[in-house]
Amino acid sequence: MIYRFLLVLLVLLLPAIAFGEGSPRLAVENADYSFGKIYAGMKVEHTFRFKNSGDAPLMIDRVRSSCGCTAALLSSTIIGAGEIGEVKTTFDSARFKGAVVKTIYLYSNDPTQSVTQLYIRGTVQEEIEQEPAKVDMRALVPGATKEARVTLTNQGDKELLLSNLQVTASELKAEVTADRLAVGESAEVIIRATPKEGQAHLSGYVIISTSSANMPELRIPVYGAVAVAKPGT
Known part of the structure; x- marks a missing residue:
């Protein structure tokens, strides 16, 4: 009887022992x-x-x-x-x-x-560094043109081509001083903003296509607050 009891107890305890060890x-x-x-x-x-x-x-x-x-x-x-x-x-x-x-x-x-x-x-x-990365025109005046410049530098290991310059706002105009950048060379993007009357804010992008597989497009944010003329001035 005792033998059978010990055998049953051992069978019951074996899974717990195995689980505890493994x-x-x-x-x-x-x-x-x-x-x-x-x-x-x-x-x-x-x-x-x-x-x-x-x-x-x-x-x-x-x-x-x-x-x-x-x-x-x-x-x-x-x-x-x-x-x-x-x-x-x-x-x-x-x-x-x-x-x-x-x-x-x-x-x-x-x-x-x-x-x-x-x-x-x-x-x-960045294969092409933008300095500055974004342009804040700050205090703009309706009808007056304000200019800003962004420097593009080729930090890669091969010559890069710049093309298809675009702007996303009618108040913006832009040009780039070179259409190709040798290794280590820089070019400038000249951005001009002319806000309209009654406009409170200016916001848009200058977009440039490149021959870089890693950075095929440059997007330069341009924004600024437009001064509101006071009544009677």
């Missing part, structure tokens, strides 16, 4: 990837590899990135003991400038770290 362990080969220096508009692809160094299945609940500019694709949500998993990432550098760090979060059943962080970092440089 656990997954997420180990990343290199959690920090540096892409160095790239031009704005380029995309960076990198695959992070990790291993389940534990003795129970590793379950990846979800993958999340710190911003929509970075996509992450998981090879599998279940990684067996001793098996390798991958996270394929793509970082879109459009609209970024300077040093950047993006984080990918892996949520798993690893009892020692439920959230594992992966990093993509580097420096994003």
